[in-house]
Amino acid sequence: MAAFIDRVVLHLSGGTGGHGCVSVHREKFKPLGGPDGGNGGDGGAVIFRVDSQVSTLLDYHHVPHRKAENGEGGKGGNRPGKHGESLVLPVPEGTIVKDRAGNILADLIGDGAEYVAAAGGQGGLGNAALASKKRKAPGFALLGIPGDERDVVLELKTVADIALVGYPSAGKSSLIAALSAARPKIADYPFTTLVPNLGVVEAGETRYTVADVPGLIPGASQGKGLGHEFLRHVERCAALVHVLDCGALETDRDPISDLDVIEAELAQYAVDSSFAGADGQLVPLNERPKLIALNKVDLPDGADMAEFVRPELEKRGYRVFEISAVARQGLRELSFAMAELVAEARAKIDAAPAVVEAPVIKPRAVNQRAFTIRREERNLEPLFRIIGEKPVRWVKQTDFRNDEAVGYLADRLAKLGVEDELFKVGAQPGDAVVIGDEDDSVVFDWEPTMSAGAELLGSRRGHDVRLEEMHRPTRQQKREEHQARKEAKQAARDELEAERRAGIWTESANYKMPAPEGDSDKA
């Protein structure tokens, strides 16, 4: 019994990260106060969260595109941009999240269970954060990167094949007790049942589940009685059996008017929750397959009443069964008719042959290897494709209109060992190098001096001309500069070592330092 009663395809996007800011501190008498551009805020994530107040995926049929808030850009004066709010999408218990290929990403069980379906993009660093001894006043900042774009499929399992619906005390709990091994509470006062009871019934070859739900009264669709509670449970059952009380003592009640009341509530609920269900297979409540059980025919008045109303009900197109839950009359015929109803309903809701295993939440793989290089061919020319989480992210963070930013990218790639690895796999100067797997990936004409890209770009980066001394550097200054370079290198080495220790790196080839003094700061 893994038939899905509702299915919707959603298009999700995490918020884009805010751009880092380029700014230089200004103050009277202190014209060169240093970089003070703040970092951009991270984009918000799109998160599914189980909410016991929610029972359907209807909202998602209405609005299938969902995007979390973007991060704000950084500002001057070292003010960071605000992070984008995450978008929390409430889903019913038992929602299964799949990718388009049908792989299960998460099986959401338990109130409050969460799954991050689309992560937000990282905010870009501002120029203050990018400053270092070697790059005192960066004239660039990193761009915020777009959040994950992801299509997911949400599927909602049925709670039972058939729901027993009817007025309080009509005998729904008595019936499920008579049909199955379920032993619900039975009593002669209304609203005995407060939470649904489930039972498994076997009729010949067919096995199906039945839900005994709380009683329904007029106004339930507006929330009267246990109204919405009741309808929420029915919503997740594929077919219905009306249990009509033929022994009701109230003078204003009879099986036909009871049926009218309940049908009206079901129809009203269907209207209130109508949707454009092109994608989903959710059948409105009042259109689900159903049949009628006239209960309590063991009572003399009950048998008379059943006989009296049967023709009218049949005229309306229902299959009608006279039963007694207490005296166990007519149960066999009813259970076989219910099996046929289940077969009909299962066909209607497109019984997906999905077998759902234990709850799984699959986190995405983190960066097992810094990068790999793939040799390909394009127009008979060799092309080297660099695949790796970091290089791809770094490209997205780069403002290609800014030479300094491009130089910074080249430095980062060299530091990661991309340069060395390209040599190893036989790349020649002038070969095309592509970073990333997408069609719109950036293509470089590779120059082995890429790590010293500043020369190619014609300017020394990391250098604010306003800070430049007018005279030639003294020996003392040269010594200081040399010391600063040494420190910067050591810092970079430490950073790499720390990352390697943290287990982010596995390939020993990939954390080689760039060639000594191949450094961009070398004038």
Ligand SMILES: Nc1nc2c(ncn2[C@@H]2O[C@H](COP(=O)(O)OP(=O)(O)OP(=O)(O)O)[C@@H](O)[C@H]2O)c(=O)[nH]1
């Ligand atoms: N005589 C007779 N009494 C029945 C029959 N079925 C149920 N009853 C009685 O009707 C009363 C209500 O039965 P329940 O099974 O609790 O009714 P329900 O529809 O589950 O009621 P709620 O949970 O309050 O909605 C109990 O006193 C039962 O013993 C029947 O076939 N014949």
Ligand SMILES: [Mg+2]
């Ligand atoms: Mg009951």
